[in-house]
Structure formats: structure tokens, C-alpha cells
Amino acid sequence: METQVKVDLTDFRLETRKWLEENCPKSMLEPITDANQLYWGGRNGEFSSKDQEIWFNRMLEKKWIVPYWESKYGGGGLNPKQNNILNQEMSRLGCRKPHINFGISMLGPALLKFASEEQKIYYLNQICKGEIRWVQGYSEPNAGSDLANLQTKAEDKGDHFLVTGSKVWTSYGDKGDFIFCLVRTSTESKHTGISFLLIDMNSEGISTRPIKLISGKSPFAETFFDSVKVPKKNLVGTLNDGWTIAKYLLTHERQMIGGIGDTDKKKTLSEVAIDSIGVTDKLLSNASIRSKIANLEMNEKVFELTIQRALDEHKAGNNSGAVSSFFKYYGTELAMQKEELRLEVNGFSSTEWTSEESNNGREARYFNRSKGHSIEGGTHEVQLNIIAKRVLGLPSK
Amino acid sequence: MALVINEEQKMLKSSAKELLDLKSPISHMRELRDDNYNQFDVDLWKEMVEMGWTALTIPEQYNGLNFGYVGLGQVLEEMGRKLTVSPMISTVLVSTTLISLSKNEVLKRKLFDEIMNGKKLCSLAHEESSHHNPNINSSIVSKNDEKFILNGKKRFVIDGSISDYLIISANNESSGTLELIILDSKSKGITFNNKVHMDSKNYSDISFNNVEFSNNDFLSSNDDGQKLLSKTIDIACIGLAAEMLGNIQQAFEMTMEYLKEREQFGVKIGSFQSLQHRSAIMFGEIELCKSIVLKALQAIDSDDENLPELASLAKSKLGLTSKLVTNEAVQMHGGIGMTDDSDIGFFLKKTRVTQRIFGDSNYHLDRLAKINNY
Numbered sequence: 001m002e003t004q005v006k007v008d009l010t011d012f013r014l015e016t017r018k019w020l021e022e023n024c025p026k027s028m029l030e031p032i033t034d035a036n037q038l039y040w041g042g043r044n045g046e047f048s049s050k051d052q053e054i055w056f057n058r059m060l061e062k063k064w065i066v067p068y069w070e071s072k073y074g075g076g077g078l079n080p081k082q083n084n085i086l087n088q089e090m091s092r093l094g095c096r097k098p099h100i101n102f103g104i105s106m107l108g109p110a111l112l113k114f115a116s117e118e119q120k121i122y123y124l125n126q127i128c129k130g131e132i133r134w135v136q137g138y139s140e141p142n143a144g145s146d147l148a149n150l151q152t153k154a155e156d157k158g159d160h161f162l163v164t165g166s167k168v169w170t171s172y173g174d175k176g177d178f179i180f181c182l183v184r185t186s187t188e189s190k191h192t193g194i195s196f197l198l199i200d201m202n203s204e205g206i207s208t209r210p211i212k213l214i215s216g217k218s219p220f221a222e223t224f225f226d227s228v229k230v231p232k233k234n235l236v237g238t239l240n241d242g243w244t245i246a247k248y249l250l251t252h253e254r255q256m257i258g259g260i261g262d263t264d265k266k267k268t269l270s271e272v273a274i275d276s277i278g279v280t281d282k283l284l285s286n287a288s289i290r291s292k293i294a295n296l297e298m299n300e301k302v303f304e305l306t307i308q309r310a311l312d313e314h315k316a317g318n319n320s321g322a323v324s325s326f327f328k329y330y331g332t333e334l335a336m337q338k339e340e341l342r343l344e345v346n347g348f349s350s351t352e353w354t355s356e357e358s359n360n361g362r363e364a365r366y367f368n369r370s371k372g373h374s375i376e377g378g379t380h381e382v383q384l385n386i387i388a389k390r391v392l393g394l395p396s397k
Numbered sequence: 398m399a400l401v402i403n404e405e406q407k408m409l410k411s412s413a414k415e416l417l418d419l420k421s422p423i424s425h426m427r428e429l430r431d432d433n434y435n436q437f438d439v440d441l442w443k444e445m446v447e448m449g450w451t452a453l454t455i456p457e458q459y460n461g462l463n464f465g466y467v468g469l470g471q472v473l474e475e476m477g478r479k480l481t482v483s484p485m486i487s488t489v490l491v492s493t494t495l496i497s498l499s500k501n502e503v504l505k506r507k508l509f510d511e512i513m514n515g516k517k518l519c520s521l522a523h524e525e526s527s528h529h530n531p532n533i534n535s536s537i538v539s540k541n542d543e544k545f546i547l548n549g550k551k552r553f554v555i556d557g558s559i560s561d562y563l564i565i566s567a568n569n570e571s572s573g574t575l576e577l578i579i580l581d582s583k584s585k586g587i588t589f590n591n592k593v594h595m596d597s598k599n600y601s602d603i604s605f606n607n608v609e610f611s612n613n614d615f616l617s618s619n620d621d622g623q624k625l626l627s628k629t630i631d632i633a634c635i636g637l638a639a640e641m642l643g644n645i646q647q648a649f650e651m652t653m654e655y656l657k658e659r660e661q662f663g664v665k666i667g668s669f670q671s672l673q674h675r676s677a678i679m680f681g682e683i684e685l686c687k688s689i690v691l692k693a694l695q696a697i698d699s700d701d702e703n704l705p706e707l708a709s710l711a712k713s714k715l716g717l718t719s720k721l722v723t724n725e726a727v728q729m730h731g732g733i734g735m736t737d738d739s740d741i742g743f744f745l746k747k748t749r750v751t752q753r754i755f756g757d758s759n760y761h762l763d764r765l766a767k768i769n770n771y
Contacts, residue, residue, distance in 0.1 A: 270771040284771045294762040297769070302714050305688035309400035316401045326681045387680055388673035392653055397668040 012082055016089045023058045025051035029094045033359075038100045042133025042177045056130065059098040066104055066128050069112075073120055074128030102171070103127040103134035107180050110249045114196070114237040123198070135176030136253075137167040137199075137223060138246070144169075145382050147182075148190050148243065152225060154183035154197060161185075161197065161235075163228040169376065173221030174208040176201050186240050196242035198234040205229075215368035216353070216361075251324045253377045269293050269338060273345045292341055300334055323391055329383040332373035339370040398695050400688060402467060409464070410471035412448065417479045420444055423740045426480040430597040435482075437559045442483060446515030451489055454497065459509040466632065466697040470639035470690065477643020480743055482598065484518045487556035490636040492519035492564055495577065495629040499616040504579065508562070519579075520560040522551035522603055523626070529756040531627060536567035536605065538576050547578065547586075547608040555754070557582075557601025558591040564616065565605065566626055575622035578614045585609070596743075596750040631708035634755050635693040638711035641751055642683075642690045645715075645722040648744035649679055652726045659731075666729075675725055682718045689714050706768050709761040716758035719748035 028051055032038065036048050039056055047053040059065055062076065068083040069075025078086060108127055111120055126132045143150040152165025163183060170179065179199050186193030199206070205228040210218035237245050270284070270293050277285050284290040307327065313319070342363065343350040350367070352358035374380040388394045402410070420441050429435040445451065453469045455461020469490065476485060489512070496508050496519075511517035525535050536549025549567055557563070564579045580587070586608035591601045617625060653676065656667030666672060693707040701707065723745040727734035730741050752758065 268769075270766070270769055274771055279771070282767075282770075284766070290766055290771065291759075291762060293771070294766040298710055298713055298762065298765060299685070301710055302685040302689045305400065305692050306685050309688040309691065312399040312401050316399065318401065326677075326684065329677075330681055330685075381674065384674040384677040385670070387677035392673075392676055392680060394653070394656060394667040394673050394676060395665045397664055 009081060009085065013085045013089065016086055017093075019062070020089055020093055020095055023055075023062075024093065024095045025054055027051045028055045028096045030096075031094065032096060037096070039098065039130075040133050040172070040175070041099050041101055041130030042175070043131070044175070044177075045130065045133065055096070056098045060129065063128070065099050065130060066108065066124075069108070069124060069128065073112075073124035074126075075124070099130045101127060101130065101132075101134060102136055103132060106136060106249055106252055107134050109252050110180075110196075110245050111236065113248060114245050119233075119236065132177045133172075133175060135170050135173050135179050135201075135223075137170055137173075137179045137181035139169040140166060141168055145379050147246070148194065150182055150184060150194065152181070152183050154185050154195060154230065156185070157229075160232060161230045163197070163199065163225045163230055165225050167223040167225075169211070169220050170208070170223045171220055173223045174210050174218075179223065180236075182242055182246050185242075191243045192240050194242040194246065195239055196236045196245045197230055198236060199225075199228065199230050203228045203230065213369065214371065215365040217365060217369070219369075250378065268297070269341060269345060270297065272342070276346055276349075289341075289344055292344070296334070296337055296341060300338075303330055303334060323387065325378075325383040325386040325390075328377060329380055329387075333380070336370050336373050339367045343367055398699065400691055400695075402471065402691070405464075406468050406471055409468050410475060413450075413472045413475040414478075416444060416448060417475055417481055421476075421479050421481045421483075423480055423743065426482050426597070426743065427740070429482050434593045434597055434599065436556065436599045437484065438482065441481075442515060445483060445485065446513075450485065451493070451515060452513045454489070454493055455509050455513060456497070459506065461509065461513065466635070467691070467694045469636065470694040473636055473639040474643035474646075474690075477640040478647040480644070480747055484520075484556050484559065486633075486636070486640070487520040487560065488512060488518045491521045491555070491629060491633045492562075494632045495521065495564055495625060496616065498625045498628055499577075500618050500621070501613075501616055503613070504616060508579070517561040518556060518559055519562040519564065520554050520556050521564045521566075521629070522554045522557070523566045524553045525549070525551060527552070529753070529760055531623075531630065533566050533568050533575060536565065537570050538567045538578065539570040543611075544609050545578075545611065545614075547580075547605045547610065549605050551603045551605070552600075553754075554601040554603055556599065557589060557603055558599045563587070563603070566622070572620070574620045575617070575626065576615060577617040577622050577625055578610060579616055580608065580610055580614060594750050595746040597746070598750065628704070630755050631704050632697050634708040634712040634761070635690070635697060637751055637754055638686075638690050638715040639694065641715040641719045641748055642686050644744050644748050644751070645683060645686065645719050648726040648741060649683060649722055651741060652676075652729050655730055655733075672729060675729075679722050679725060682721060686715055686718050706765065709756075709764045709768065712756060713758040713761035713765065716752040716761070719752060720758075723748050 027049065039045065039047060039052055047056070063071065063074070064076050064086070066074070067076035067078045067086055068080070071077040104127060108124065111123055115123070138147060140150050140152060152163065152167060154161040154163045167181065170176070179201055181197045181199050182194055183197050184193055185195040205226040207224045208221045211220045211222060212218050213220070273284055273289060273293060277289065279285060346363065349358060351364050353361040353364055355361070358364065389396070429438060449462050450472055452461045453464040453472070454466060455463065457463045473485065473490065476483070493512055496505055499505060508519070512519065524530070525533065536547070536551065539546050547565060547567055551565065554563070560582050562579050563582050564577055567576055567578065569576050586606045588604045588606070589601050591599050594600050656672060656676065657665055659666045689711050693711040696704050696707045726741050727745055730739060733739050734741050
């Protein structure tokens with residue numbers, strides 16, 4: 001049995017490699033240098049190049065937009081090992097992801113766990129075709145770290161809910177087709193009066209306003225709901241039990257944000273530093289920066305090993321103790337330290353904001369943007385609270 | 398290789414814990430200290446030998462258990478939790494490793510036999526200044542007719558005062574290469590200056606004045622001395638990191654217990670967010686330490702070519718984290734933490750010494766940068 005599986009997997013790897021080599025257009029093998037090179041899909045989805053469109057359509061036909069979901073939901077039906085091989089082969093070749101969508105990374109896992117079969121078939125199939133661009137409606141002006149304090153209400157009107165209120169920090173909220181939203185359906189209890197609702201952004205009464213960040217960019221928006229009618233069938237899970245779904249989804253978000261540090265693989269910081277600062281007797285010319293880089297690289301390596309250990313422990317059926325809150329905290333902490341250090345390494349060029357040479361201040365803007373890593377998806381402080389209470393069992397007052 | 402320990406290694410770890418719970422609780426370290434800094438409990442050593450700890454890393458062909466370094470690491474970690482005083486580091490982790498790498502089969506058979514049976518203790522005499530340095534400056538081997546002669550000064554020899562043998566690194570006067578020789582510590586011309594350090598352990602400064610020895614006493618051969626020494630030091634760094642991992646887990650757990658007990662302003666002090674956040678950060682740092690220690694131990698057993706980098710990662714990460722955790726442990730214990738009656742200060746004192754053995758975090762971060770070409 002075991003050998004048979006191994007043979008099949010080897011075949012699968014070779015087939016996959018061949019298919020990718022034959023089907024992935026050359027320009028889709030180049031590293032992403034700008035956000036518009038990602039294809040977000042949706043009703044108004046626009047391809048930024050012909051190759052991007054070809055690549056998306058080929059992967060769509062192959063059902064590899066979401067390769068690991070079951071085929072009845074529109075996925076490729078790959079088992080975890082096959083999916084792993086596909087990922088390895090894609091990163092070996094350098095293939096870009098054909099499609100990015102919060103529907104895949106965040107909503108999908110929650111639907112798979114909590115939605116009715118009918119909802120799964122309808123929404124997951126849409127996601128696998130890239131037809132709907134999903135956005136998340138969680139935070140509110142008075143419900144940030146204290147998320148359960150949310151006040152956007154959904155009143156039961158018989159055949160529909162009537163939603164009134166506002167959401168803030170909706171990632172790409174002004175570009176979304178559908179929003180998965182936490183709404184208040186009961187005021188009797190803070191945590192058990194929340195429901196999980198899917199709302200069409202085309203509904204009457206919805207408006208959005210982009211939020212300009214310190215980076216000068218607007219990846220987030222405010223979303224306003226003024227007596228918006230939402231069909232009852234758009235409720236996911238049990239009425240008033242949305243908090244369970246919210247928590248589950250947040251762990252996925254934490255893992256996603258925790259992985260932020262991995263994006264820049266072109267050059268290590270020490271290589272950048274050698275170019276910009278120079279070397280004296282084979283050592284980086286600034287000893288203080290050299291030691292900061294060594295310290296950061298040490299922590300990056302031990303963090304990588306810790307992610308691997310958590311996966312291995314999980315596979316072996318053990319609880320590794322390292323929780324998603326820690327991964328979110330530490331992954332973002334390292335990413336932020338790296339941006340801070342990159343500024344020190346690159347000196348004058350690092351703060352350029354509008355020049356052509358700096359690609360319109362790409363680095364400076366990314367540095368500013370990175371300050372949000374320790375805020376979004378639950379602040380550093382909230383993650384540390386969770387570890388202290390749930391893992392260490394430290395008392396409440 | 399998956400980053401988990403297997404069933405056999407788990408069993409070894411729990412049997413080590415069992416023995417040490419019984420024979421070497423932290424109070425035992427205190428008793429030895431109060432007995433004029435006693436360095437050696439013969440009965441405890443006999444128990445360790447019977448458990449097979451001295452044979453863990455010795456290959457089967459020499460009648461060893463060939464259990465590997467992941468196994469030894471589990472024992473060292475448990476010893477770290479109890480601050481156990483024993484010759485395990487000097488004799489098993491450092492000396493046995495170096496002897497295994499030697500090609501002198503005659504010496505190997507004899508020494509392995511004596512070490513495994515607990516009859517002889519052995520230590521490496523390498524350092525010559527107040528910082529770790531892989532290179533030798535002062536110790537020289539010269540040849541006089543058929544005799545060899547050693548002159549030099551060594552510092553910071555772990556368990557020097559109780560060792561039967563000393564392994565000495567010295568430069569060969571004629572070839573300029575590094576040699577490793579093993580001598581009876583009672584040989585004529587060897588004088589000891591034994592010094593107690595902060596961890597209540599003895600470290601010797603040793604002078605070698607025209608010490609005579611023979612061709613048979615070389616552990617190095619064909620210019621492999623530097624290679625043997627470097628690999629031994631890498632492995633020793635990883636073993637010490639495993640011991641420190643035990644130190645900091647114990648100190649952290651004791652501190653968490655204290656936060657749940659101690660009351661001020663009418664509440665448990667563990668309910669204060671300032672202490673909770675610092676505790677959560679320590680928890681995470683210790684998780685990181687567990688990963689690098691296990692990875693590095695596995696790298697020894699699989700003869701990984703990245704051993705030097707992993708050794709430096711382990712020693713630097715554990716050096717820095719042990720500083721954080723033991724400082725916080727004393728601070729969170731408040732006034733109690735400053736008293737000799739409390740055990741928590743022992744962890745501070747123990748790790749401050751271990752951090753320095755074979756290079757502190759500054760040394761190893763510098764080495765990491767060099768390994769990565771900057």
C-alpha cells in the first residue's frame with residue numbers, strides 16, 4: 001500500500017511539473033513587484049495583462065483556483081499530500097498565484113465548517129470560479145480590540161433581516177462584491193447575541209468610504225449600512241452563535257498575517273546591506289547594523305523552525321503549545337522589525353516618498369503600512385492577553 | 398526529519414525525570430553548595446552510569462548504547478530543570494564526543510570503557526583567555542628526542558578539579574597545526590588553580606610546565622585536530638543549549654506558579670496585565686528555543702552539513718532567552734527573588750555561566766553573520 005501511494009505521488013509530481021511548465025505563461029513566473037499584479041477577481045475583476053488572464057483561465061479549467069477543496073464545491077479535490085506537491089512545484093517554478101481572494105483564505109474555511117450544504121455548494125463554487133470578491137466586516141468604530149462590543153444590528157423582519165450600522169477597517173471594502181459580516185441579533189448577552197451574515201454589497205442602503213493610511217494608500221474602507229434588506233438564507237450557522245464562527249475565522253486570519261514576514265524572498269536583508277553599506281575585511285562595514293541583522297535573522301530562522309515543529313507536532317497528534325496567537329504576535333513583530341531595520345540599512349533612499357527611483361516610495365510606504373501589522377487581526381496586546389489567560393492560566397482580576 | 402521526539406526518546410526523558418526527581422531535586426544542588434561547594438556526588442554518578450547515561454552517544458561497536466544526541470539532549474534538559482551537579486557535561490557531552498571523533502582506536506577502546514563504567518572522569522582544557530576562542534595562542538607541543546613536551550596555560554576547565562584525564566589543545570611547534578592530547582591529570586608538571594564560579598561549580602585554571610608525554614597520547618592525527626575540536630565545540634554548544642532549555646522552562650514554570658499564588662492589593666499579582674504580557678512573551682520565546690534545540694540535536698545525529706550554523710543559532714538564542722527568562726523570574730518574584738532562601742536565583746546564576754561556555758550570544762551572532770557572508 002505504502003509503496004503504491006509513493007509511486008502515485010511521484011507520478012503526480014512529474015505530471016504537475018510538466019503541466020505547470022507547459023501552461024504557466026513566462027511573465028507569470030516573475031516575482032510580484034506591485035499589488036496590481038495580483039488578480040482579485042469578482043464582478044468587476046480586471047486582468048492587468050493578457051498573460052494574467054490566460055494563467056487564471058487555465059488554472060480555472062484545471063480546477064486549481066482552490067486545488068484542495070472537494071470537487072462538488074468547485075475545488076480540485078487534491079489530498080493534502082498532492083496539494084503540498086502542487087505548492088512545492090509552483091514555488092519551485094515561481095508561478096504566481098492565479099487568484100487572491102479573502103473568500104479562499106478566510107471565509108472558505110468558516111463556510112466548510114459552519115455553513116449548510118446548500119450554502120457550501122452555492123458560495124464555494126462561486127469562490128472557486130473567482131466570481132465574487134469577498135470582504136470582511138468585523139471591526140466597528142467602537143469595537144476594535146473589544147470586537148464583541150459590535151453594534152451593527154440585524155432586525156428580524158420575517159423573511160429578511162434589516163441591517164443598520166457601520167463597519168470600519170474593511171480591507172478593500174470599496175472593491176468588494178459581498179461582505180461577510182458580524183451583526184448583533186440580540187442585546188441580551190454580549191457574546192451570544194452575534195450572528196454571521198453574508199451581504200451583497202450591491203444591496204440598497206450600502207455605501208463605502210476609503211480610509212487613507214499613513215502610507216498614503218487606502219487598502220481599507222468604512223462601510224455603512226442604512227436599513228439594508230438581507231435575505232434570511234444568508235445567515236451562516238445558528239442565530240446568535242456567530243461569535244463561534246468569528247473566533248474560528250480569526251485564527252485563520254492570524255495565521256495569514258503571521259506569515260507576512262515570508263513575502264520578500266528576492267534578497268536577504270544582509271545582502272541588501274552589503275550593497276548599500278559595503279564590507280570591510282569581509283565584514284559588513286557598520287558593526288551595529290551587522291549585529292542587528294544577525295539577531296533578526298536568528299529569530300527568523302528559529303521562528304520558521306517553530307512553525308515547522310507545530311505542524312509536525314500536529315501531525316504526530318500532539319499539542320505543541322505554540323498557539324495561533326503567538327504566531328500572529330511573533331510573525332508580525334519580526335516583519336515590523338525587519339521594515340524598521342530595512343530603513344536603517346538603506347539610509348537616505350529609504351525615506352523617498354514620490355520619486356521614480358524609489359518606485360513611488362514603495363519601501364517607505366511599506367514601512368508605514370507595516371505599523372498596522374501589530375494592530376489588525378487583533379493587536380499585539382490582545383494576542384498576549386489570550387496567551388496569558390488561555391495558555392498560561394493566569395488569573396483575571 | 399519531523400521536529401518531534403520519538404517514543405524511545407520520550408521514555409528516556411521520563412526515566413531521567415524520575416531519577417532526578419528522586420535523587421537530585423534542586424535542594425540537592427543547594428546541599429552540595431553548602432558542603433563547601435562539593436562538585437561530585439559519587440552515589441548520584443553511580444545511578445547515572447547504571448541508567449546508561451555515560452554510554453548514550455557511544456557507538457555499539459565500543460559496547461555503547463548508540464542512542465544519539467537527541468537522547469542525550471533529553472537527559473541534559475531534565476538535568477537543567479533540577480540544576481543537577483554532575484560530570485555529564487565535561488565527561489559525556491564534551492570529552493566523549495571528542496574521543497568518538499578521534500581515529501586513535503587504542504585510546505578510544507580504553508577510554509570509552511573507563512567512561513562508560515563510570516571509573517574515570519574527563520575534561521577538555523582549551524580556553525586561554527576570558528572569552529571563548531577556537532584558536533590557541535599560548536599552548537605548545539614540542540618534541541625532545543622520543544618524548545613530547547607540553548607547555549602552556551589553560552583557563553575555565555569544567556570539572557578540572559575532579560577529572561582523571563585532561564584533553565588539551567595545543568599547537569605543534571614544528572608543524573604549526575593544532576593537536577589534541579589526553580593526559581592523566583596527576584602528571585608531573587600540571588598545577589591547578591580551582592575557582593568556584595557564580596553557579597557554585599568549579600572551573601580550573603591549569604598550568605602545564607614541561608609536561609612529558611608519548612606518541613600514544615595523541616587523539617589528533619594527520620592534522621585533524623582543528624576539525625575534531627570545532628565539531629566537538631559545535632556539539633557541546635547544542636548540548637549546553639539543551640541544558641539551558643531545561644533551566645529556563647523550570648524557572649518560567651516556578652514563576653508562573655508564584656504569580657498565581659502571591660497576592661498584593663488584594664488580588665493575585667498574576668492578574669496584572671503588565672506581568673501577563675511579559676509572561677506571554679516569555680512563553681513564546683521558550684517555544685522558539687524548543688524548536689532550535691531539537692533541530693540542532695537532530696542535526697548532530699544526522700551529520701547535517703549545517704551543524705555549525707545550527708549550533709550557533711541554538712547557543713545564541715538560548716543565551717539571549719535565558720537572560721530574559723531568568724531576569725524576569727527574579728523580578729517577578731520581587732524581594733523573595735533576591736533572597737538566598739529562594740531557589741529562583743540559582744537559575745540566574747547557572748545560566749550566566751553557561752552562556753559563556755564555548756561562546757556567548759555575541760560570539761555566536763558574530764559567527765552566524767560570518768557563516769552567512771556578511
